[in-house]
Amino acid sequence: MSAETQSKKKPAPRQRGHPRDLPEVRLSKSLSWLLRHGARTAGLQVRPDGYARVSDVLANAMFKDVTFLQLQEIVNRDQKNRYHLLFEPCPTPSTNSSDVWWIRANQGHSIKDISLDLQIISSASEIPLAVHGTTRKAWELIATQGLSRMKRNHVHLAQGVPGSGVLSGMRNSSQVLIFIDVQKAIDAGIKFYLSENGVVLTEGDANGVLGPQFFQRVEYADRTPIPGWEGSGPVERCEVEPMRIGVGGSRGLTTAIDRTLTEQVTDRTSTPKACSGDVLPL
Template sequence: MFRVNTALDSVSLRRIIVGQHFYYPKMSQQHQEQGQSAKKGPSPKPRGHPRDSPDVRISKSLSYLLRHGAEKAGLNIRQDGYAKVSDVLANPMFRDVTFIHLQDIVKRDQKSRYHLLFEPQTLESACTDVWWIRANQGHSIKNIELDLQLIESASEIPMAVHGTTRQAWNLIATQGLSKMKRNHIHLAQDVPGSGVISGMRNSSQILIFVDVQKALDAGIRFCLSANGVVLTEGNGDGFLSPEFFLRVENGNRTPLQGWEGSGPIVLAPLVQANIKVDDVVTDGAQPENLLS
């Protein structure tokens, strides 16, 4: 479900900026101890491949927990997708993860998958520092209503492209793109090779370019997530029909026979740049093989 926020300024990550350095309010000792004290018993295996670095496996575990596994793990998650950091760190999967380590993973994630939020409490009886974290998109958890920016014209984004595998394309070519178990179909605003692309795996073998304006005119809604991923719920059945495919290419940018469209797709100038993306820290380097 879309919850459209045309301003995206109702909440923001509170921080002090000095030059290019970011300083965050500290998590209280009480919260850190709560998270550490709950980490008892055998630690479940982190997600990801054993050959992945420890930070990549932590990020994949975090992605799964916040996008899909909160209910199974007994994690309380707000309707806007945020969970308390202290609750997340209390999960045995994050036995060895400190708050500072978590901040570093969020900050260095090139695709800005996560957002940390600091909400000071005004009541004297309440804790004075509450940190929250959410995944910016990619949820299969129902009833999560993210603050998304409504796209009203195709001119507001340079392009919308979905990356997939050759095997999956055989079905997509006939039935269209499906949101499957997720809440949205994910589209990127550029193709691999042009930098880090949120919303698409770098290993995509097939690139499906979407005619956003045609779909908008047909009543399909599109929104932009805080980390720049174009999202759509598709039609009433959760599909984006092939009639809205502009062109389909192989991963090397050569056209797929029968799906050449009107020619190569290039970045379009933004005629109406009114999309305000949430402020997320993304400096630093991070491995590219995390979940998209």
């Protein structure tokens, strides 16, 4: 290979995250970016329900040294349950018994045309509460313009505040807590959904915004109310357990799938090839 050819060769994509992050943290951040935002950029095909072939993910340069079992470990250990592995038998006989694994991010996509298995929330009584965490700087704009889904498909809301045991839907570093009057918003025609890992999602209005008229109360992270946004009093969790949908327990994999994985994957170097399935065009 000539020096000129070598100079034109594209560098391998770097993993996401800070260089000082632990390797498993960078892997998870890379996986999150790929499945939520970068699939088309990376040439990864995804199904309309958000699933991509595991074999295609592991073939990506960011995961060239990652095995199937290591990928499963990332899924199992993710504290916010961001991912889901799917064991789906091929409709036609396959010579490779591992040709049936798919993976997706449970929510957070900016990729259009993704239709996740979301459960609609028809009443505020179905969830304990809905709260959005943000920074003080961002709040200055949100206070007048509302919460925008921006480039994502949904605004994300948690069913509890940091420290309440609810793991998904908000960064623990959030400085401002915006509590949503879900019933008022539903009555105004705003739709809310529940993702598989318990995050409350909304597309907002026709402009992708959840307006400030639906903010019930706003507090700093220490639970001190922000002047002018005290609402009718402190927002307390009602006696409803945080909801999740789907099967698979807290880690998103059923016992049957775990058992199948153990039976099918016999070494750490095996890479399953996924069977063919309908995928979105690149």
